[in-house]
Each structure stands twice: as C-alpha cells, then as structure tokens.
Amino acid sequence: MSAQPPVFSEQDLQACNTLGLPARAPVAVLEDESAIPALCEALAAGGRAEAPLFVLGGGSNLVIEARPRHRVLRVALRGIRLWEETAGHWIVEAAAGESWHGFVAHCLSRGWPGLENLALIPGTVGAAPVQNIGAYGLELDQRLHSVVAWDLRAGGERTLRPDECGFAYRDSLFRRDGAGRWLIVRVRFALPKAWTPRLDYPDLRDHPGLRGAGGASGAGGPAHEAAATMPTPRQVFDAVCDIRRRKLPDPAVLANAGSFFKNPVVDADQADRLQRQFPALRTYPQADGRVKLAAGWLIEQAGWKGRRLGPVGMHERQALVLVNHGGARAADVQALARAVRADVRKRFGVGLEQEPVVLD
Known part of the structure; x- marks a missing residue:
C-alpha cells in the first residue's frame, strides 16, 4: 500500500523563518520519502486550481509575506x-x-x-x-x-x-x-581522504587558534616543521565557529537571514577604477578574470552599518546582515533593502543582488 501524500493545513510560519516575519499559509510536513509519489499525483490532479508549492528547509534564507499565495512543504527527512x-x-x-x-x-x-x-x-x-x-x-x-x-x-x-x-x-x-x-x-x-586545510581568507588564516597549530618541534627539517604546524580539521572547524559567532548575530537572539546581499562580481576594469578611487576596497580575483567585491564593505562605506530604518537595520558588527529588531514585516525588509542598494549604487556605481528568496 502506497503512502498517503502529506496533508496541508493552515499554520503560523513566524517560527519557521529566521527573520521572524509573521506569516500564515497552508503547510504540510514531509517525513517519509515514500509519500513523494502520492504527492506528485496530488499536485498533478490539482493542476492550476491549486496554490503553487514552495519547498521550505530551515527558513534561514527567506523573506516571507504575511499571506503568501503558495502552499508550503516543510522537508523533515532525516538520516x-x-x-x-x-x-x-x-x-x-x-x-x-x-x-x-x-x-x-x-x-x-x-x-x-x-x-x-x-x-x-x-x-x-x-x-x-x-x-x-x-x-x-x-x-x-x-x-x-x-x-x-x-x-x-x-x-x-x-x-x-x-x-x-x-x-x-x-x-x-x-x-x-x-x-x-x-x-x-x-x-x-x-x-x-588526503585532506589539507583551506586557509585562504585572512580572518581564518590569522585566527589565534590556527597560528602555529600543532606545535612545530624544529626537528626533521622544513617539511617536518610544515607538517607539524598544519592545523587539524577540528581546529579549522572551531576557528570558523568562533569567527562566525563573533561577527554574526545568532538568529535565536536577534532575528536575521544571514548575509542579505551577494558579494557583487564586476569586470576587472571596473574593479581597477574602484580600487584607485577607494584603496581600502576589498577585492577577490575570480578564475574567469572578473573580480568579486566585498558587499559588507560597500554597505558600511555607504553609511548603513548599524543604521536602522523602522524596525529593521543593518547589523552593528556586520553591515552585510539585515536584522529584525522586532515587529518587522516583509515590506519593512524590502524597503531597507531598496535604500541600501540605492546608496551603494550612488556611491560606487555597483548593483547589489538580494540573497534570500522571497515567498510571496
């Protein structure tokens, strides 16, 4: 006997998005893969008469409207x-x-x-x-x-x-x-199995927990010394967690969706012009010859670090993170996003693209 499709019922979604935006929608929970064929049949039978489906994970990269037109399928598969x-x-x-x-x-x-x-x-x-x-x-x-x-x-x-x-x-x-x-x-x-640490980013490379990790003994020559000082995977993991906890707000304490804008990627000529005009600009050359710019730096220089617009604002420690200080709705989030984009474009001539998906 085939499993029955998940049943949709009206639910509150405020706790299901890390921005803490109030929302209600028909929601079903998928806990068993065997129910998916029946779900597909139900979706096909419903056709255009049914509300479209939105697949929801942890809700950490989401801006949700108060009454979205979608039905929401929460994925709870484990293993x-x-x-x-x-x-x-x-x-x-x-x-x-x-x-x-x-x-x-x-x-x-x-x-x-x-x-x-x-x-x-x-x-x-x-x-x-x-x-x-x-x-x-x-x-x-x-x-x-x-x-x-x-x-x-x-x-x-x-x-x-x-x-x-x-x-x-x-x-x-x-x-x-x-x-x-x-x-x-x-x-x-x-x-x-042949693991080597990825320490390209200065924040990680210069972390106190990774400098001199392993403790070189000085014996056995340069190769032995390099091997002895290579950090372990656990040390890299701990350093990443420490950096993120210091720089980024915990959504359980201050509602947010993490990095709200993508780091813009521009052509090399534009990056060179900006670098000459703004020597402190953080840039990251890409394999295709283009250059990635640090969106957080652009936002901070445009005056938005720690600044609020109504119930939302850009975080005081990390300008890339949009936070909900309480009571915000999707319209508040999008108003702030538009203002930040406009100021960054005006100052640098660079467009910012929103990272979170919109559930409307």
Missing part, C-alpha cells in the same frame, strides 16, 4: 550514512531535512573532514545546494558528489551530478527553476 568509500574519498549522504551545521559536525566526529569551512551556516542540507552555499574559501559545489531530487512537474526522481546542477555564485538550477519544481531529498558529498 546520515557513509554511502560509498573510494581510494580517495568518503562519499557521505545526508537527508535533506538534516541540520547543515549538525551534518558538518557529525562528519568531523566520524573522521570525514572537508566541510569544516562551512560550519555554523544555518539551514538544512537540502537547502545548501539550492543556494550553493560557501564561506571562508570553500564553495559547496567543490565537495558535492550528487543531488537526489524529485522533479515534481515531471513526477520522477533524478540523481544530478555537479555539472548538471547549474551552479553559479550563490545560485543553482534548483533556484533558477523557481519554487515548486525540485524537491531535494538527499545530498551526497565527496570528502577527501
């Missing part, structure tokens, strides 16, 4: 396992409803390093490929093995390799195709 082991990698699979940070910590506890730079990023495993999350010199697609997802329009399950996911900076096929098409159920990661 982590070593799916395969090769000569060079551990292939680890996690269900979409697992906490991302919890998954990273679990891998480390099992001796499977490689994701520690992405520690403490809020949200779920299933949402991570949608946004192609990244931090401190590591992008998710650099560790991805495959994504198992249902195409809810076509009604079938697919396993997509990284080159089939359309990954770009904080973007993917799953995001571009719009809400309601893809339901990610499991994600697999190829974690390297």
Whole structure:
C-alpha cells in the first residue's frame, strides 16, 4: 500500500523563518520519502486550481509575506550514512531535512573532514545546494558528489551530478527553476581522504587558534616543521565557529537571514577604477578574470552599518546582515533593502543582488 501524500493545513510560519516575519499559509510536513509519489499525483490532479508549492528547509534564507499565495512543504527527512568509500574519498549522504551545521559536525566526529569551512551556516542540507552555499574559501559545489531530487512537474526522481546542477555564485538550477519544481531529498558529498586545510581568507588564516597549530618541534627539517604546524580539521572547524559567532548575530537572539546581499562580481576594469578611487576596497580575483567585491564593505562605506530604518537595520558588527529588531514585516525588509542598494549604487556605481528568496 502506497503512502498517503502529506496533508496541508493552515499554520503560523513566524517560527519557521529566521527573520521572524509573521506569516500564515497552508503547510504540510514531509517525513517519509515514500509519500513523494502520492504527492506528485496530488499536485498533478490539482493542476492550476491549486496554490503553487514552495519547498521550505530551515527558513534561514527567506523573506516571507504575511499571506503568501503558495502552499508550503516543510522537508523533515532525516538520516546520515557513509554511502560509498573510494581510494580517495568518503562519499557521505545526508537527508535533506538534516541540520547543515549538525551534518558538518557529525562528519568531523566520524573522521570525514572537508566541510569544516562551512560550519555554523544555518539551514538544512537540502537547502545548501539550492543556494550553493560557501564561506571562508570553500564553495559547496567543490565537495558535492550528487543531488537526489524529485522533479515534481515531471513526477520522477533524478540523481544530478555537479555539472548538471547549474551552479553559479550563490545560485543553482534548483533556484533558477523557481519554487515548486525540485524537491531535494538527499545530498551526497565527496570528502577527501588526503585532506589539507583551506586557509585562504585572512580572518581564518590569522585566527589565534590556527597560528602555529600543532606545535612545530624544529626537528626533521622544513617539511617536518610544515607538517607539524598544519592545523587539524577540528581546529579549522572551531576557528570558523568562533569567527562566525563573533561577527554574526545568532538568529535565536536577534532575528536575521544571514548575509542579505551577494558579494557583487564586476569586470576587472571596473574593479581597477574602484580600487584607485577607494584603496581600502576589498577585492577577490575570480578564475574567469572578473573580480568579486566585498558587499559588507560597500554597505558600511555607504553609511548603513548599524543604521536602522523602522524596525529593521543593518547589523552593528556586520553591515552585510539585515536584522529584525522586532515587529518587522516583509515590506519593512524590502524597503531597507531598496535604500541600501540605492546608496551603494550612488556611491560606487555597483548593483547589489538580494540573497534570500522571497515567498510571496
């Protein structure tokens, strides 16, 4: 006997988005993969008469309207396992409803390093490929093995390799195709046995917990000394957590959706002009010859760090993070976002793109 599809009922979603925006919508919870075929049949039978579907993970990258036109499917699938082991990698699979940070910590506890730079990023495993999350010199697609997802329009399950996911900076096929098409159920990661630390970012490289990590003995020559001072995966994990806790507000204490704007990527000529005009501008050359700019620095220089507009504002320690001081609605968030974008464009001639998805 096939499983029944999840049942939708009107629910409060304020606790389901880390910005703490008030909202109500029809919500169903998916706890069992076996219910997905029946869900696809129900969606096909409903056709255009039914409200469109929005797949919700941890709600950490979301701006939600008070009465969205969508039905919301909350993904609560659980499970982590070593799916395969090769000569060079551990292939680890996690269900979409697992906490991302919890998954990273679990891998480390099992001796499977490689994701520690992405520690403490809020949200779920299933949402991570949608946004192609990244931090401190590591992008998710650099560790991805495959994504198992249902195409809810076509009604079938697919396993997509990284080159089939359309990954770009904080973007993917799953995001571009719009809400309601893809339901990610499991994600697999190829974690390297020959692990080396990623310490490209100055904040991480200069962290006190990583300087001189391992304690060089001075014996055995330069190669031995370099090996002795290489930090462990746990030390990198702890340093990333420490940096994020110091720089970023905890959504449980001060409602926010993390980085609200993407770091803009411009051509090299524009970056050179800006660098000459603003020598302190933080830039990051990209493989394609373009240059990524630090959005937080641009926002801070435009005067928005710690500044409020009604119940919302940009955080006092990290200008890239939009926070809800209490009582905000989606319109307040978008009004502040428009004001910040306008001031950054006026000062630098650079456009900012919003990172969180809008559930309208």
